[in-house]
Amino acid sequence: MGKLGDMMNKAKQMAKGHPDQADKGVSGAERMVDERTGNKYDAKTDKAADAARRSYRDDGPSGR
Structure with missing residues (x-):
């Protein structure tokens, strides 16, 4: 995996x-x-914001 992919994975974990x-x-x-x-x-x-939230929350997008 390239540097960008590594950075994405680190950001998701954080x-x-x-x-x-x-x-x-x-x-x-x-x-x-x-x-x-x-x-x-x-x-x-x-x-896009909902998709981003789903990427790090197991229970789906959170309410605003």
């Missing part, structure tokens, strides 16, 4: 160990993109 902190990061990134694009891609950022 997020699984600290899901509340990871949620804050995902929410912040989603909010920043929405603000900078004038909510033009709101549905897509919601979908």
Whole structure:
């Protein structure tokens, strides 16, 4: 596996160990993109944030 893949796996493991902190990061990134694009891609950022949360939470996406 390449360096990028290794970094992704490390990030996922860290997020699984600290899901509340990871949620804050995902929410912040989603909010920043929405603000900078004038909510033009709101549905897509919601979908991406949910997918990110599912990647480190065993019980699926958490509520906001």
